[in-house]
Amino acid sequence: MELPRRARGDELLKPGELTGIRRRLRQVAPAHDLVTVIACAFDHRTRMLPFIYADTHMAPAGVRGIGAAMVDAGFTKTRIVLQQWNRYFRPSKMQVDGRIPDLFMVSSMGLHSGQCMEMIRDARRIDAAHRPLIIAGGPHAVYQPYDLFSTDPADPNSADVAITGEEFVLMSLLEVLLAMRSGNESMRSVFYRARDAGALKNIPGIMYARGKMDGAAEELIDTGVQRLVGDLDELPDSVLGYRLLEAPSRRPTLASQPVEASQIRKLSPISSIVLTFGCKFNCPYCPIPAYNQRQHRLKSAGRIAEEMDALNREYGLKYFFGADDNFFNHKARTLDIVETLNRAEFNGKPLRKRIRWHTEVTVHDTLQMKEHLPLIHDSGCRALWLGVEDMTAKLVNKGQSVNKTTEAFQALRSNGICPMPMMMHHDTQPLYSHGTHYGLLNQIELLRRAGAVSLQVLMLTPSAGTKLYEGTFEGGQVLKSAGGRPVDPHMYDGNYVIASTHRRPWKKQLNLLAAYLYFYNPIWLINLLVRKKTKVSHKAAGMQIVGMLGVVQTARRTSSWAARLMFGKIERLAEPPASKVATHNSCETDRTVELIQLSLPTAR
Ligand code: B12
Ligand code: SF4
Numbered sequence: 001m002e003l004p005r006r007a008r009g010d011e012l013l014k015p016g017e018l019t020g021i022r023r024r025l026r027q028v029a030p031a032h033d034l035v036t037v038i039a040c041a042f043d044h045r046t047r048m049l050p051f052i053y054a055d056t057h058m059a060p061a062g063v064r065g066i067g068a069a070m071v072d073a074g075f076t077k078t079r080i081v082l083q084q085w086n087r088y089f090r091p092s093k094m095q096v097d098g099r100i101p102d103l104f105m106v107s108s109m110g111l112h113s114g115q116c117m118e119m120i121r122d123a124r125r126i127d128a129a130h131r132p133l134i135i136a137g138g139p140h141a142v143y144q145p146y147d148l149f150s151t152d153p154a155d156p157n158s159a160d161v162a163i164t165g166e167e168f169v170l171m172s173l174l175e176v177l178l179a180m181r182s183g184n185e186s187m188r189s190v191f192y193r194a195r196d197a198g199a200l201k202n203i204p205g206i207m208y209a210r211g212k213m214d215g216a217a218e219e220l221i222d223t224g225v226q227r228l229v230g231d232l233d234e235l236p237d238s239v240l241g242y243r244l245l246e247a248p249s250r251r252p253t254l255a256s257q258p259v260e261a262s263q264i265r266k267l268s269p270i271s272s273i274v275l276t277f278g279c280k281f282n283c284p285y286c287p288i289p290a291y292n293q294r295q296h297r298l299k300s301a302g303r304i305a306e307e308m309d310a311l312n313r314e315y316g317l318k319y320f321f322g323a324d325d326n327f328f329n330h331k332a333r334t335l336d337i338v339e340t341l342n343r344a345e346f347n348g349k350p351l352r353k354r355i356r357w358h359t360e361v362t363v364h365d366t367l368q369m370k371e372h373l374p375l376i377h378d379s380g381c382r383a384l385w386l387g388v389e390d391m392t393a394k395l396v397n398k399g400q401s402v403n404k405t406t407e408a409f410q411a412l413r414s415n416g417i418c419p420m421p422m423m424m425h426h427d428t429q430p431l432y433s434h435g436t437h438y439g440l441l442n443q444i445e446l447l448r449r450a451g452a453v454s455l456q457v458l459m460l461t462p463s464a465g466t467k468l469y470e471g472t473f474e475g476g477q478v479l480k481s482a483g484g485r486p487v488d489p490h491m492y493d494g495n496y497v498i499a500s501t502h503r504r505p506w507k508k509q510l511n512l513l514a515a516y517l518y519f520y521n522p523i524w525l526i527n528l529l530v531r532k533k534t535k536v537s538h539k540a541a542g543m544q545i546v547g548m549l550g551v552v553q554t555a556r557r558t559s560s561w562a563a564r565l566m567f568g569k570i571e572r573l574a575e576p577p578a579s580k581v582a583t584h585n586s587c588e589t590d591r592t593v594e595l596i597q598l599s600l601p602t603a604r
Helices: 016-030 061-072 109-124 139-143 165-182 187-197 261-268 300-313 331-345 365-369 370-378 402-414 440-450 467-472 503-521 523-529 538-569 593-596
Strands: 036-038 078-081 101-109 131-136 161-163 206-210 219-222 268-273 321-322 354-361 379-389 416-423 454-457 478-480 571-573 583-585
Touching: 016 061, 016 165, 036 416, 061 078, 061 101, 078 593, 101 109, 109 131, 109 139, 131 165, 131 187, 139 300, 161 165, 268 571, 300 331, 321 402, 331 370, 331 571, 354 523, 365 370, 365 402, 370 379, 370 402, 370 454, 379 402, 379 478, 402 416, 402 440, 416 503, 440 467, 478 538, 503 538, 523 538
Parallel strands: 036 078, 036 101, 101 131, 131 161, 219 583, 268 321, 321 354, 354 379, 379 416, 416 454
Antiparallel strands: 161 206, 206 219, 478 571
């Protein structure tokens, strides 16, 4: 099921609301001196194609955004720990400035939720008197917040609260809690007092449990879908988040200082950056349009240029990856951004000469932008990831076709922009088809000829928050286990065949490997090296080397699953995951929260 839509006209915060709450918190922050640790959950078993380099060389924007919001609000004692870099980190041993944190936040995607719950379990080992308030957030909390609460009295491992939204929701929760906090009361204690007083139920975008403080959840309260910030210029400065990162280490504890600014470029050479959010298409396997309440949200072109310049100056960051769903979604807005990036100069130095940027777009919109591709290249764009899915549009039709995809790829390539296709393999698609373009290898060959530089092929996998999600389970497609190995959350990454009614699902698993081997191989590498040089051929050759190393890793991780699918007994799930206890929606017309906000100092 998609996230429900808020009432029309009420999807977005009022202009200035996020700026206002940031200012109000800044006024009260000095009186509270909070210490916060924000952890990013990461399951290292997910390290394989097609994300093999980006997954650990791009400090995620989500935790950086939350960290930046804390610092911007005056809570400077904040540290961000990435499990990508600190896999032995133990929350039970964390201290910042010699103090156990007041707040422990953990961010997770669905596939990393096993690690997320382990971190929560470990944080709960801190004795109750000093235990931080545990706040879970990120995509898993957005789509499946109930999963962060245990209903098992024998193992009551739960977050105290799940935030199903963005910065504003966290700020709203903090505002309520700090207004009720007496003296040095622990944040956890004030949270439970606020809960019992009914002070939380009017903050859209959170879920918490009813029940004893450390016991299993007896029922869940869902305060509804968040209001989104529409003007992304209201977000705190992204420069702030990098300063909070914990340096990579094999220790369970935290270092006395965060990573040196001079090291950031080496550790996280690609900077993910929020430019726009939202997409006008409506693919049934994608949660993005509903998450964004069918809105297109963006930063102003000037702010984007300033942020890139600041990140470049402060940390030497040169390569940016837009966290866009479809950067070309709106032609005029896109042109405004690229024209500004083209013109921008800081201290007499043109920005476009210092930066290279990359992001995600669609084939349809690339063709709409065809005549502007030289300008887009000149503004620093060097690669675009395109959701091709199935070139014949039999899986989903978002305006792509063999001819259109080829045209878009050739146009990008001839303008010095690497086309990076993202494909989706599914039950009805054969590995190879005679005389048609339907087969997976047929399409890869077409993409290669059209100039594809890299390749992503994932198996169609149910994604929470989509129209197809529940039906895939109810239709008996989703596997529970194969050959005695249960399907764990980390296997929902599209690299494992875990949803299929194909008679021989192992074939699908091997098809994914065959596709990568067909694209990334020594013959093709030599071909690229000896062929006539073009603006991007050296990049394509480089990608071949990364891809070949990735194929080995992918085969190592997924081949035993193929064997289980081939020889083992396959068990299937009959229904989608869901909350095991009743979930109640809180009433949104309660005035309590408003009164608490008004008792804080007013905006300057
Ligand atoms: C960039 C990106 C990647 C990069 C990640 C690189 C990196 N290290 O950052 C790469 C290419 C590697 C990648 C890979 C994958 N990705 Co990806 N990716 C994205 C993308 C496009 C942008 C992420 C981003 O930076 N967003 C901007 C930040 C600011 O938003 P955010 O992370 O959501 O954080 C905000 C809120 O969630 C919240 N929040 C986040 N954490 C916390 C914590 C607390 C305590 C609180 C209070 C709030 C909070 O506040 C944040 C600020 O607003 C998103 C889609 C999107 N537009 O968000 C998908 C997305 C995150 N990816 C997704 C998926 C599924 C994957 C893959 C499994 C591939 C696939 N099958 O699609 C792999 C997994 C690889 C791996 N091993 O982890 C899904 C996750 C869905 C889910 N339910 O978990 C998303 C949401 C896309 C989608 N389908 O909707 N991805
Ligand atoms: S085009 Fe991409 S972002 Fe847009 S709805 Fe489809 S899959 Fe999602």
